[in-house]
Amino acid sequence: MKIATWNVNSLTVRLPQVLDWLAANPVDVLCLQELKLSDDKFPLMELQAAGYDSAVFGQKTYNGVAILSRTPLRDIAKNIAGFPDEQSRVIAATLDYPGGGELRIVNGYFVNGQEPGSDKFAYKMAWLTGLQDWLRAELQAHPKLVLLGDFNITADDRDSYDPVGLRETIHHTSAERQHFQALLGLGLSDAFRLFEQPEKSYSWWDYRMLGFQKNRGLRIDHILVSDALKPAVTACTIDRQPRKNKQPSDHTPVIVALTDASSPAP
DNA sequence: ATGACGCATCGAATGCGA
Numbered sequence A: 001m002k003i004a005t006w007n008v009n010s011l012t013v014r015l016p017q018v019l020d021w022l023a024a025n026p027v028d029v030l031c032l033q034e035l036k037l038s039d040d041k042f043p044l045m046e047l048q049a050a051g052y053d054s055a056v057f058g059q060k061t062y063n064g065v066a067i068l069s070r071t072p073l074r075d076i077a078k079n080i081a082g083f084p085d086e087q088s089r090v091i092a093a094t095l096d097y098p099g100g101g102e103l104r105i106v107n108g109y110f111v112n113g114q115e116p117g118s119d120k121f122a123y124k125m126a127w128l129t130g131l132q133d134w135l136r137a138e139l140q141a142h143p144k145l146v147l148l149g150d151f152n153i154t155a156d157d158r159d160s161y162d163p164v165g166l167r168e169t170i171h172h173t174s175a176e177r178q179h180f181q182a183l184l185g186l187g188l189s190d191a192f193r194l195f196e197q198p199e200k201s202y203s204w205w206d207y208r209m210l211g212f213q214k215n216r217g218l219r220i221d222h223i224l225v226s227d228a229l230k231p232a233v234t235a236c237t238i239d240r241q242p243r244k245n246k247q248p249s250d251h252t253p254v255i256v257a258l259t260d261a262s263s264p265a266p
Numbered sequence B: 001a002t003g004a005c006g007c008a009t010c011g012a013a014t015g016c017g018a
Helices: A011-024 A044-049 A119-141 A174-185
Strands: A002-007 A029-033 A053-057 A065-069 A074-078 A090-096 A102-109 A145-150 A188-190 A221-226 A233-238 A254-258
Touching (some): A002 A102, A002 A145, A002 A221, A011 A029, A011 A044, A044 A053, A065 A090, A065 A102, A102 A119, A119 A145, A145 A254, A174 A188, A221 A254
Parallel strands (some): A002 A029
Antiparallel strands (some): A002 A254, A029 A065, A074 A090, A090 A102, A188 A221, A233 A254
């Protein structure tokens, strides 16, 4: 099965591209971030016609997340239990795992943080701590779990086009990277780094200054798989194609492939 | 240090993203 994440930067603008992408890439699950629309504006029917059930946690103007799935979603949870939040940043759901048992999907639009030392950065730190505490329990309840989305964190220097020039700036600070490592410490693995990857692989490029054309990007969209799922991961790739569209999102999809069998292939 | 680009907000200029 295949699971993907994509920050679409306004689903209103990007819906045609999402439908085109799903037609060309019929993944089982697609997690979206930055819907920038309220639940009543969510294109439920269009996605249903494309074969996807949706769990939605929208918000007007900012944030907003959704999980699209070819099979029914249940036990939908919104935001981080125990961390009161005005902003719609997390949605979780459970589905049947083709190999047996069930699979928990946790889709997050992590806080940007703007600038170290700012109030927004403090919010990012608190949010990350809240996420970690909640995920510990989620992993207990759901051993087969995928945490994915727009993390707004580069895991290490390989994830940045300019790790030296941008050292300790937003998305590059040690504080953020320590939080990323803490998530791995819960029993999660960065699926992308389980495989050999091209150098300078990124998932986001600034709209300005020909960022994409010059490949001045960051890898900040991640897919983390739990220990129970790790043996089943067969590939993790970034699809740069949608970034070449007219009127693209500044992010592009990341996809993970899992074997359908509950035990790894020989 | 600022702006560059795109999206959202009622109607223009500003906030925000990363």
